[in-house]
Amino acid sequence: MIQAAFWLLAVVFAARLYLVARHNASSAFLGATGVGVVGLFCTGQIVPESTLDALIGGTNWLHLVRNLLVTAAVWLVREGVFSALSTEPEARRRVARRPLFLAALLLAITIPFTLQSFVPTTDAFIPETVQQPAVYVYATVYMAVLGGLGLSVLRVSIGPRDSRTVRASATVVGIGMGLMVLGCVDEIIYMSLRFLGFQGSITDVTYMLFTPLFYSGILLTSLGLGIPPMVRLWRRLALVDRFWILVLHCRFPAVRSTAQASKTRLSVAADVLGPRPAERLYTLVIAIGDLRAAGRQAAYSPPAERALVLAQRRLTNTFEPLGLELRKRAEI
Structure with a gap:
């Protein structure tokens, strides 16, 4: 003791x-x-x-x-x-x-x-x-x-x-x-x-x-x-945000190629280990929504859909003003 x-x-x-x-x-x-x-x-x-x-x-x-x-x-x-x-x-x-x-x-x-x-x-x-x-x-x-x-x-x-x-x-x-x-x-x-x-x-x-x-x-x-x-x-340390960033990158690998084609550049290492992980998680969730809106992502698998919902819930609880925009993006 x-x-x-x-x-x-x-x-x-x-x-x-x-x-x-x-x-x-x-x-x-x-x-x-x-x-x-x-x-x-x-x-x-x-x-x-x-x-x-x-x-x-x-x-x-x-x-x-x-x-x-x-x-x-x-x-x-x-x-x-x-x-x-x-x-x-x-x-x-x-x-x-x-x-x-x-x-x-x-x-x-x-x-x-x-x-x-x-x-x-x-x-x-x-x-x-x-x-x-x-x-x-x-x-x-x-x-x-x-x-x-x-x-x-x-x-x-x-x-x-x-x-x-x-x-x-x-x-x-x-x-x-x-x-x-x-x-x-x-x-x-x-x-x-x-x-x-x-x-x-x-x-x-x-x-x-x-x-x-x-x-x-x-x-x-x-x-x-x-x-x-x-x-x-x-x-x-924002370990929860970093965890969901890693999960989303694993579930939606196509988002990195889409982001690199635009002004936003996403990478696993930079997002998981970089500063301001909550903002990075938000950017990643929005990029996944844009991926679906552009028709470049087929129907999500149940685990991927569940991961995205939980990540959105995490952001909604962290940044209340972002909740409405996330819900709008999810409806696209």
Whole structure:
């Protein structure tokens, strides 16, 4: 699950980076996804944790680095969500949204970590060292901070939205943050039981619940953050229009010779890969209609007729003013 969250967030980061670099898209969530990718990379699922931790001392400092990165990523998600979805004018002026507040949170997590009795790198750092007061305070503060940030994101994410894309994104992010908050509460309960010396089934259950709750929350949050850039990228690439251009060229090869005899020049490669595919699809549909009007095309085969109808429907839905002309052409 952690690997799935990492790769999904990496894809989302790549999509957002492309849109920011090529189309001047908003970079509100770019930092959150980038920091999140680095944080998940430090979990030891991609490169062994012992290898990474050895680079910074070999005494579990990677655990702190990872948690600070995750905290920063969630805070940046919160910033982006508040900027995009909050309807409260004073939300932009709150102290809790200033970078200084993030620095204070990171410092509150770091200080107790430095007061522990350090041990060599271990994959089970919390279960093995949570009896130390410093480690217990460090991990509890970290979970409490994440839970508080997640709750604020969940509160803003709930509510009606005009855009279906924004509504879907906010809903998935809200569910993800809700699961992450439950994971934080579960982990605090587990650590408190271990710190107080309790053993038994309750401790084991809370330990096992943390990973599916927390990391499924991160997975859903990553998915929710990926919905807007993926939808925008899908629309910019216009893959549906390019698909119908390719289908029509395959079903009506004669249209290329007719077009070359006129001022309009149509070719498979230029139409499928060229810019403004919607306009190219429209030109191709009109050329096919002209082919029929000139008597150079026999009766269409059922698959070709179906493809033409679906392409016309696609254009009608994309460019409403073109619907009437397309219907007139079809009647010729």
